[in-house]
Amino acid sequence: MDGQAGRPEDGPDSARPRLGAAELGAEPGERASLVQFSSAFCQPCRATRRILAEVAAMVDGVAHIEIDAEERLDLVRALGIEKTPTVLVLDSAGRIVRRAAGMPRKVDVIAALGAAV
Template structure:
Protein backbone atom coordinates (compact mmCIF):
# COMPACT_ATOMS: atom_id res chain seq x y z
CA UNK A 1 0.00 0.00 0.00
CA UNK A 2 2.89 2.35 0.73
CA UNK A 3 4.13 1.89 -2.83
CA UNK A 4 0.80 3.12 -4.22
CA UNK A 5 1.00 6.30 -2.12
CA UNK A 6 4.58 6.91 -3.27
CA UNK A 7 3.55 6.54 -6.91
CA UNK A 8 0.53 8.84 -6.47
CA UNK A 9 2.63 11.42 -4.64
CA UNK A 10 5.24 11.33 -7.38
CA UNK A 11 2.58 11.81 -10.05
CA UNK A 12 1.09 14.80 -8.22
CA UNK A 13 4.49 16.44 -7.78
CA UNK A 14 5.33 15.82 -11.45
CA UNK A 15 2.00 17.28 -12.58
CA UNK A 16 2.48 20.42 -10.48
CA UNK A 17 6.08 20.86 -11.69
CA UNK A 18 5.00 20.37 -15.31
CA UNK A 19 2.22 22.92 -14.93
CA UNK A 20 4.60 25.50 -13.47
CA UNK A 21 7.14 24.97 -16.24
CA UNK A 22 4.45 25.26 -18.91
CA UNK A 23 3.14 28.48 -17.38
CA UNK A 24 6.63 30.03 -17.38
CA UNK A 25 7.50 28.97 -20.95
CA UNK A 26 7.46 31.89 -23.39
CA UNK A 27 6.61 34.48 -20.74
CA UNK A 28 8.13 37.92 -21.25
CA UNK A 29 10.07 39.04 -18.17
CA UNK A 30 11.53 42.37 -17.18
CA UNK A 31 15.20 43.00 -17.90
CA UNK A 32 17.84 41.75 -15.52
CA UNK A 33 20.70 43.91 -14.37
CA UNK A 34 23.54 44.31 -16.83
CA UNK A 35 26.49 41.96 -16.36
CA UNK A 36 29.13 43.50 -14.11
CA UNK A 37 31.87 43.45 -16.77
CA UNK A 38 29.59 44.47 -19.64
CA UNK A 39 28.32 42.24 -22.41
CA UNK A 40 30.29 39.20 -23.51
CA UNK A 41 32.14 39.86 -26.78
CA UNK A 42 29.96 37.56 -28.98
CA UNK A 43 26.83 39.36 -27.77
CA UNK A 44 28.31 42.84 -28.16
CA UNK A 45 29.43 41.94 -31.70
CA UNK A 46 25.95 40.65 -32.58
CA UNK A 47 24.14 43.87 -31.63
CA UNK A 48 22.89 45.89 -34.58
CA UNK A 49 23.33 49.57 -33.72
CA UNK A 50 21.14 50.48 -36.68
CA UNK A 51 18.14 48.65 -35.23
CA UNK A 52 16.08 49.93 -32.32
CA UNK A 53 15.97 46.44 -30.81
CA UNK A 54 18.14 43.37 -31.36
CA UNK A 55 16.73 40.02 -30.25
CA UNK A 56 19.64 37.81 -29.24
CA UNK A 57 18.53 34.18 -29.17
CA UNK A 58 20.75 32.00 -27.00
CA UNK A 59 20.65 28.45 -28.39
CA UNK A 60 22.44 25.12 -28.31
CA UNK A 61 23.07 22.62 -31.09
CA UNK A 62 20.54 19.91 -30.21
CA UNK A 63 17.76 22.15 -28.89
CA UNK A 64 14.47 21.51 -30.71
CA UNK A 65 12.63 24.49 -29.18
CA UNK A 66 15.53 26.65 -30.43
CA UNK A 67 14.58 25.76 -34.01
CA UNK A 68 10.98 26.78 -33.33
CA UNK A 69 12.17 30.05 -31.82
CA UNK A 70 14.38 30.77 -34.85
CA UNK A 71 11.44 30.05 -37.17
CA UNK A 72 9.29 32.50 -35.20
CA UNK A 73 11.76 35.33 -34.56
CA UNK A 74 13.44 35.45 -37.99
CA UNK A 75 10.28 36.31 -39.95
CA UNK A 76 9.02 38.51 -37.10
CA UNK A 77 12.18 40.64 -37.34
CA UNK A 78 11.97 40.78 -41.13
CA UNK A 79 8.46 42.24 -41.08
CA UNK A 80 8.93 44.58 -38.09
CA UNK A 81 10.72 47.90 -38.60
CA UNK A 82 13.57 48.49 -36.18
CA UNK A 83 13.79 44.85 -35.06
CA UNK A 84 16.78 42.58 -35.69
CA UNK A 85 17.22 38.90 -34.78
CA UNK A 86 20.53 37.14 -34.13
CA UNK A 87 21.06 33.57 -32.91
CA UNK A 88 24.09 32.68 -30.79
CA UNK A 89 24.93 29.01 -30.34
CA UNK A 90 26.56 28.67 -26.92
CA UNK A 91 27.21 24.92 -27.12
CA UNK A 92 30.97 25.54 -27.16
CA UNK A 93 30.82 28.88 -25.31
CA UNK A 94 29.15 28.17 -21.97
CA UNK A 95 30.89 31.21 -20.47
CA UNK A 96 28.64 33.45 -22.60
CA UNK A 97 25.50 31.86 -21.18
CA UNK A 98 26.95 32.04 -17.66
CA UNK A 99 27.82 35.74 -18.03
CA UNK A 100 24.27 36.49 -19.16
CA UNK A 101 22.63 34.39 -16.45
CA UNK A 102 21.04 32.05 -19.01
CA UNK A 103 20.09 28.69 -17.49
CA UNK A 104 18.04 27.22 -20.34
CA UNK A 105 17.78 27.34 -24.08
CA UNK A 106 16.25 28.93 -25.91
CA UNK A 107 16.43 32.23 -24.09
CA UNK A 108 15.79 35.39 -26.06
CA UNK A 109 17.17 38.66 -24.74
CA UNK A 110 16.09 41.97 -26.26
CA UNK A 111 18.75 44.69 -26.32
CA UNK A 112 18.38 48.34 -27.23
CA UNK A 113 20.77 49.87 -29.76
CA UNK A 114 23.00 51.02 -26.87
CA UNK A 115 23.31 47.49 -25.45
CA UNK A 116 20.79 47.97 -22.65
CA UNK A 117 18.83 44.80 -21.85
CA UNK A 118 15.13 45.51 -22.35
CA UNK A 119 13.54 42.14 -21.60
CA UNK A 120 14.08 38.40 -21.82
CA UNK A 121 12.00 35.35 -22.67
CA UNK A 122 12.75 31.79 -21.55
CA UNK A 123 11.46 29.17 -23.97
CA UNK A 124 9.64 29.76 -27.23
CA UNK A 125 8.24 33.31 -27.20
CA UNK A 126 4.66 34.15 -27.97
CA UNK A 127 4.86 36.65 -30.83
CA UNK A 128 1.92 38.91 -29.86
CA UNK A 129 3.11 39.24 -26.24
CA UNK A 130 6.69 39.88 -27.39
CA UNK A 131 5.66 42.60 -29.86
CA UNK A 132 3.44 44.21 -27.23
CA UNK A 133 6.32 44.32 -24.75
CA UNK A 134 8.71 45.71 -27.40
CA UNK A 135 6.27 48.33 -28.76
CA UNK A 136 7.64 51.21 -26.61
CA UNK A 137 11.15 50.52 -27.95
CA UNK A 138 10.28 50.21 -31.65
CA UNK A 139 9.60 53.01 -34.15
CA UNK A 140 5.98 54.12 -34.18
CA UNK A 141 3.90 52.65 -36.95
CA UNK A 142 2.22 55.04 -39.34
CA UNK A 143 -1.46 54.26 -39.76
CA UNK A 144 -3.54 55.38 -42.72
Template sequence: MLVEHAGVQRKSIVPDANLISDLGLDEYTLGGVVLNAERRTERELDGGAHYTTVSDLAISLCRAKTVRRLAGMRYIRTIDGAELKRRISAKGSRIVIDFSAEWCRPCQMIRRSLAEIASEQKERFDIVRIDIDKTPDVAELYGVRSIPTVVLLRNGRHIETKVGAAPKQLYVSYFLYYFGGQ
Protein backbone atom coordinates in the same frame (compact mmCIF):
# COMPACT_ATOMS: atom_id res chain seq x y z
CA MET B 1 28.68 11.88 -43.63
CA LEU B 2 26.10 9.13 -43.52
CA VAL B 3 22.46 10.08 -43.61
CA GLU B 4 19.55 7.74 -43.09
CA HIS B 5 16.06 7.93 -44.52
CA ALA B 6 13.40 5.24 -44.17
CA GLY B 7 15.95 2.77 -42.84
CA VAL B 8 18.35 3.16 -45.78
CA GLN B 9 21.76 4.68 -45.19
CA ARG B 10 23.18 6.93 -47.91
CA LYS B 11 26.61 8.46 -48.11
CA SER B 12 26.54 12.21 -48.58
CA ILE B 13 29.48 14.55 -48.89
CA VAL B 14 28.48 17.98 -47.60
CA PRO B 15 30.97 20.74 -48.47
CA ASP B 16 29.93 23.04 -45.62
CA ALA B 17 29.11 21.34 -42.33
CA ASN B 18 27.07 24.33 -41.13
CA LEU B 19 24.89 24.37 -44.25
CA ILE B 20 22.42 21.79 -42.98
CA SER B 21 21.96 23.39 -39.56
CA ASP B 22 21.89 26.95 -40.92
CA LEU B 23 19.13 25.99 -43.35
CA GLY B 24 17.18 24.32 -40.55
CA LEU B 25 17.34 20.84 -42.06
CA ASP B 26 17.78 17.68 -40.06
CA GLU B 27 19.57 14.52 -41.17
CA TYR B 28 16.28 12.75 -41.91
CA THR B 29 15.24 15.47 -44.36
CA LEU B 30 18.67 15.48 -45.98
CA GLY B 31 18.50 11.67 -46.24
CA GLY B 32 15.18 11.93 -48.07
CA VAL B 33 16.61 14.49 -50.45
CA VAL B 34 19.66 12.31 -51.13
CA LEU B 35 17.39 9.32 -51.78
CA ASN B 36 15.24 11.36 -54.17
CA ALA B 37 18.37 12.77 -55.78
CA GLU B 38 19.66 9.26 -56.46
CA ARG B 39 16.39 8.40 -58.15
CA ARG B 40 16.48 11.57 -60.22
CA THR B 41 20.18 11.52 -61.08
CA GLU B 42 19.80 9.68 -64.37
CA ARG B 43 16.98 11.97 -65.54
CA GLU B 44 18.76 15.14 -64.40
CA LEU B 45 22.07 14.19 -66.00
CA ASP B 46 20.34 13.16 -69.21
CA GLY B 47 18.45 16.46 -69.17
CA GLY B 48 21.66 18.50 -69.31
CA ALA B 49 22.23 19.35 -65.64
CA HIS B 50 25.77 18.57 -64.56
CA TYR B 51 26.34 17.50 -60.98
CA THR B 52 29.62 15.95 -59.98
CA THR B 53 28.04 13.81 -57.28
CA VAL B 54 24.64 12.87 -56.01
CA SER B 55 25.48 14.99 -52.97
CA ASP B 56 25.82 18.11 -55.13
CA LEU B 57 22.38 17.47 -56.56
CA ALA B 58 20.97 16.81 -53.08
CA ILE B 59 22.42 20.04 -51.72
CA SER B 60 21.06 22.06 -54.62
CA LEU B 61 17.63 20.51 -54.02
CA CYS B 62 17.88 21.33 -50.29
CA ARG B 63 18.79 24.92 -51.08
CA ALA B 64 15.95 25.27 -53.57
CA LYS B 65 13.41 23.77 -51.17
CA THR B 66 14.59 25.90 -48.27
CA VAL B 67 14.77 29.08 -50.32
CA ARG B 68 11.20 28.53 -51.48
CA ARG B 69 10.08 27.83 -47.89
CA LEU B 70 11.85 30.87 -46.47
CA ALA B 71 11.10 33.23 -49.36
CA GLY B 72 10.70 36.72 -48.03
CA MET B 73 12.09 35.90 -44.59
CA ARG B 74 15.23 37.45 -43.24
CA TYR B 75 18.02 35.11 -42.28
CA ILE B 76 19.04 35.24 -38.60
CA ARG B 77 22.79 34.81 -38.33
CA THR B 78 24.43 32.79 -35.60
CA ILE B 79 27.16 35.07 -34.26
CA ASP B 80 29.97 34.85 -31.73
CA GLY B 81 30.87 37.05 -28.77
CA ALA B 82 33.13 39.41 -30.75
CA GLU B 83 30.43 40.09 -33.35
CA LEU B 84 27.88 40.67 -30.58
CA LYS B 85 30.17 43.23 -28.90
CA ARG B 86 30.55 45.04 -32.21
CA ARG B 87 26.78 45.21 -32.72
CA ILE B 88 26.14 46.30 -29.14
CA SER B 89 28.63 49.15 -29.42
CA ALA B 90 26.66 50.73 -32.31
CA LYS B 91 24.87 53.87 -31.16
CA GLY B 92 21.12 53.43 -30.74
CA SER B 93 21.30 49.65 -31.09
CA ARG B 94 18.25 47.55 -30.35
CA ILE B 95 19.14 43.89 -30.33
CA VAL B 96 17.23 40.70 -29.61
CA ILE B 97 19.53 37.79 -28.78
CA ASP B 98 18.12 34.30 -29.28
CA PHE B 99 20.12 31.90 -27.11
CA SER B 100 19.65 28.40 -28.52
CA ALA B 101 21.34 25.13 -29.47
CA GLU B 102 21.03 22.75 -32.41
CA TRP B 103 19.80 19.88 -30.23
CA CYS B 104 17.03 21.97 -28.59
CA ARG B 105 13.60 21.19 -30.11
CA PRO B 106 11.80 24.23 -28.61
CA CYS B 107 14.59 26.41 -30.05
CA GLN B 108 13.96 24.93 -33.49
CA MET B 109 10.22 25.53 -33.07
CA ILE B 110 10.64 29.29 -32.54
CA ARG B 111 13.31 29.71 -35.23
CA ARG B 112 10.80 30.33 -38.03
CA SER B 113 8.74 32.78 -35.94
CA LEU B 114 11.83 34.79 -35.06
CA ALA B 115 12.91 34.84 -38.72
CA GLU B 116 9.49 36.18 -39.73
CA ILE B 117 9.61 38.82 -37.00
CA ALA B 118 13.13 39.82 -38.05
CA SER B 119 11.85 40.33 -41.57
CA GLU B 120 8.76 42.30 -40.52
CA GLN B 121 10.48 44.47 -37.90
CA LYS B 122 13.92 44.97 -39.47
CA GLU B 123 13.69 48.76 -39.12
CA ARG B 124 13.05 48.61 -35.36
CA PHE B 125 15.55 46.03 -34.08
CA ASP B 126 18.00 43.27 -35.04
CA ILE B 127 17.61 39.63 -34.07
CA VAL B 128 20.76 37.53 -33.72
CA ARG B 129 21.32 33.97 -32.56
CA ILE B 130 23.93 32.75 -30.09
CA ASP B 131 24.66 29.01 -29.97
CA ILE B 132 25.25 28.28 -26.29
CA ASP B 133 27.37 25.23 -27.09
CA LYS B 134 29.80 27.29 -29.20
CA THR B 135 29.85 30.44 -27.04
CA PRO B 136 29.03 29.45 -23.45
CA ASP B 137 30.80 32.54 -22.09
CA VAL B 138 28.21 34.88 -23.67
CA ALA B 139 25.37 32.75 -22.30
CA GLU B 140 26.96 32.89 -18.86
CA LEU B 141 27.39 36.66 -19.12
CA TYR B 142 23.63 37.11 -19.61
CA GLY B 143 22.69 34.51 -16.99
CA VAL B 144 21.17 32.03 -19.42
CA ARG B 145 20.26 28.86 -17.51
CA SER B 146 17.63 27.41 -19.83
CA ILE B 147 16.93 27.58 -23.56
CA PRO B 148 15.34 28.97 -25.57
CA THR B 149 16.04 32.32 -23.94
CA VAL B 150 15.55 35.68 -25.62
CA VAL B 151 17.44 38.69 -24.25
CA LEU B 152 16.63 42.28 -25.23
CA LEU B 153 19.35 44.92 -25.34
CA ARG B 154 18.87 48.65 -25.92
CA ASN B 155 21.95 50.87 -26.35
CA GLY B 156 24.10 48.06 -25.01
CA ARG B 157 22.08 47.62 -21.80
CA HIS B 158 20.25 44.46 -20.87
CA ILE B 159 16.59 45.46 -20.47
CA GLU B 160 14.63 42.19 -20.34
CA THR B 161 14.83 38.39 -20.58
CA LYS B 162 12.18 35.92 -21.78
CA VAL B 163 12.72 32.21 -21.09
CA GLY B 164 10.90 29.47 -23.00
CA ALA B 165 9.14 29.11 -26.33
CA ALA B 166 6.11 31.26 -27.13
CA PRO B 167 3.81 31.94 -30.08
CA LYS B 168 4.93 34.49 -32.68
CA GLN B 169 2.37 37.12 -31.71
CA LEU B 170 3.51 37.03 -28.08
CA TYR B 171 7.10 37.67 -29.19
CA VAL B 172 5.97 40.56 -31.41
CA SER B 173 4.03 42.17 -28.53
CA TYR B 174 6.93 41.61 -26.16
CA PHE B 175 9.53 43.13 -28.50
CA LEU B 176 7.37 46.13 -29.40
CA TYR B 177 6.53 46.79 -25.75
CA TYR B 178 10.18 46.93 -24.68
CA PHE B 179 11.44 48.70 -27.79
CA GLY B 180 8.67 51.32 -27.75
CA GLY B 181 6.76 50.25 -30.85
CA GLN B 182 3.11 50.92 -31.59
Protein backbone atom coordinates in the same frame (compact mmCIF):
# COMPACT_ATOMS: atom_id res chain seq x y z
CA MET C 1 7.68 36.80 -23.05
CA ASP C 2 5.26 36.58 -20.25
CA GLY C 3 5.43 35.80 -16.57
CA GLN C 4 8.36 36.46 -14.33
CA ALA C 5 10.92 35.67 -17.02
CA GLY C 6 9.50 38.42 -19.23
CA ARG C 7 9.84 41.24 -16.71
CA PRO C 8 12.08 44.23 -17.41
CA GLU C 9 15.61 43.70 -16.23
CA ASP C 10 16.15 44.92 -12.69
CA GLY C 11 18.20 47.98 -11.89
CA PRO C 12 18.71 51.40 -13.42
CA ASP C 13 19.78 51.73 -17.04
CA SER C 14 23.36 52.54 -16.06
CA ALA C 15 23.65 49.28 -14.08
CA ARG C 16 22.41 47.05 -16.91
CA PRO C 17 25.05 45.38 -19.07
CA ARG C 18 25.25 46.48 -22.69
CA LEU C 19 25.76 43.96 -25.44
CA GLY C 20 27.35 45.06 -28.67
CA ALA C 21 28.77 43.44 -31.78
CA ALA C 22 31.84 42.17 -29.90
CA GLU C 23 29.77 40.26 -27.34
CA LEU C 24 27.07 39.13 -29.76
CA GLY C 25 29.33 38.11 -32.62
CA ALA C 26 27.04 40.01 -35.02
CA GLU C 27 25.95 43.56 -35.67
CA PRO C 28 22.99 44.53 -33.44
CA GLY C 29 19.87 46.09 -34.88
CA GLU C 30 19.65 49.86 -35.28
CA ARG C 31 16.44 50.03 -33.19
CA ALA C 32 16.47 46.73 -31.26
CA SER C 33 17.78 43.17 -31.27
CA LEU C 34 16.18 39.80 -30.60
CA VAL C 35 18.98 37.63 -29.22
CA GLN C 36 18.33 33.91 -29.08
CA PHE C 37 20.48 31.42 -27.17
CA SER C 38 20.11 27.98 -28.74
CA SER C 39 21.66 24.53 -28.64
CA ALA C 40 22.10 21.97 -31.40
CA PHE C 41 19.49 19.41 -30.36
CA CYS C 42 16.86 21.83 -29.04
CA GLN C 43 13.53 21.33 -30.86
CA PRO C 44 11.90 24.51 -29.47
CA CYS C 45 14.95 26.48 -30.66
CA ARG C 46 14.01 25.83 -34.29
CA ALA C 47 10.48 27.16 -33.83
CA THR C 48 11.84 30.12 -31.84
CA ARG C 49 14.27 30.90 -34.66
CA ARG C 50 11.38 31.04 -37.12
CA ILE C 51 9.23 33.26 -34.86
CA LEU C 52 12.03 35.72 -34.13
CA ALA C 53 13.08 35.92 -37.79
CA GLU C 54 9.48 36.69 -38.79
CA VAL C 55 9.15 39.44 -36.18
CA ALA C 56 12.54 40.95 -37.07
CA ALA C 57 11.51 41.03 -40.74
CA MET C 58 8.30 42.89 -39.82
CA VAL C 59 10.02 45.80 -38.04
CA ASP C 60 12.67 47.98 -39.67
CA GLY C 61 15.90 48.26 -37.71
CA VAL C 62 15.41 45.04 -35.72
CA ALA C 63 17.97 42.24 -35.92
CA HIS C 64 17.59 38.59 -34.97
CA ILE C 65 20.86 37.21 -33.61
CA GLU C 66 21.18 33.54 -32.75
CA ILE C 67 23.97 32.43 -30.42
CA ASP C 68 25.04 28.81 -29.95
CA ALA C 69 25.05 28.47 -26.17
CA GLU C 70 27.61 25.67 -26.24
CA GLU C 71 30.08 27.81 -28.19
CA ARG C 72 29.59 30.90 -26.01
CA LEU C 73 29.68 29.51 -22.47
CA ASP C 74 31.39 32.70 -21.30
CA LEU C 75 28.40 34.79 -22.35
CA VAL C 76 25.90 32.18 -21.12
CA ARG C 77 27.47 32.29 -17.66
CA ALA C 78 27.80 36.08 -17.59
CA LEU C 79 24.11 36.53 -18.47
CA GLY C 80 22.76 33.71 -16.31
CA ILE C 81 21.29 31.74 -19.22
CA GLU C 82 19.99 28.46 -17.75
CA LYS C 83 18.15 26.81 -20.64
CA THR C 84 17.57 27.00 -24.37
CA PRO C 85 15.94 28.69 -25.99
CA THR C 86 16.36 31.89 -24.02
CA VAL C 87 15.48 35.15 -25.76
CA LEU C 88 16.82 38.56 -24.81
CA VAL C 89 15.28 41.72 -26.21
CA LEU C 90 17.84 44.52 -26.45
CA ASP C 91 17.13 48.20 -26.99
CA SER C 92 19.14 50.32 -29.44
CA ALA C 93 21.87 50.84 -26.82
CA GLY C 94 22.28 47.08 -26.31
CA ARG C 95 20.62 47.00 -22.87
CA ILE C 96 18.48 43.99 -22.02
CA VAL C 97 14.89 45.18 -21.63
CA ARG C 98 13.17 41.76 -21.58
CA ARG C 99 14.17 38.13 -21.28
CA ALA C 100 12.29 34.86 -21.46
CA ALA C 101 13.19 31.18 -21.35
CA GLY C 102 11.33 28.67 -23.51
CA MET C 103 9.59 29.08 -26.83
CA PRO C 104 7.83 32.46 -27.00
CA ARG C 105 4.55 33.22 -28.71
CA LYS C 106 4.80 35.63 -31.62
CA VAL C 107 2.38 38.09 -30.00
CA ASP C 108 4.53 38.16 -26.84
CA VAL C 109 7.70 38.85 -28.86
CA ILE C 110 5.96 41.75 -30.61
CA ALA C 111 4.80 43.17 -27.27
CA ALA C 112 8.29 42.82 -25.74
CA LEU C 113 9.81 44.47 -28.78
CA GLY C 114 7.47 47.41 -28.21
CA ALA C 115 9.24 48.01 -24.88
CA ALA C 116 12.58 48.23 -26.66
CA VAL C 117 11.79 50.59 -29.55
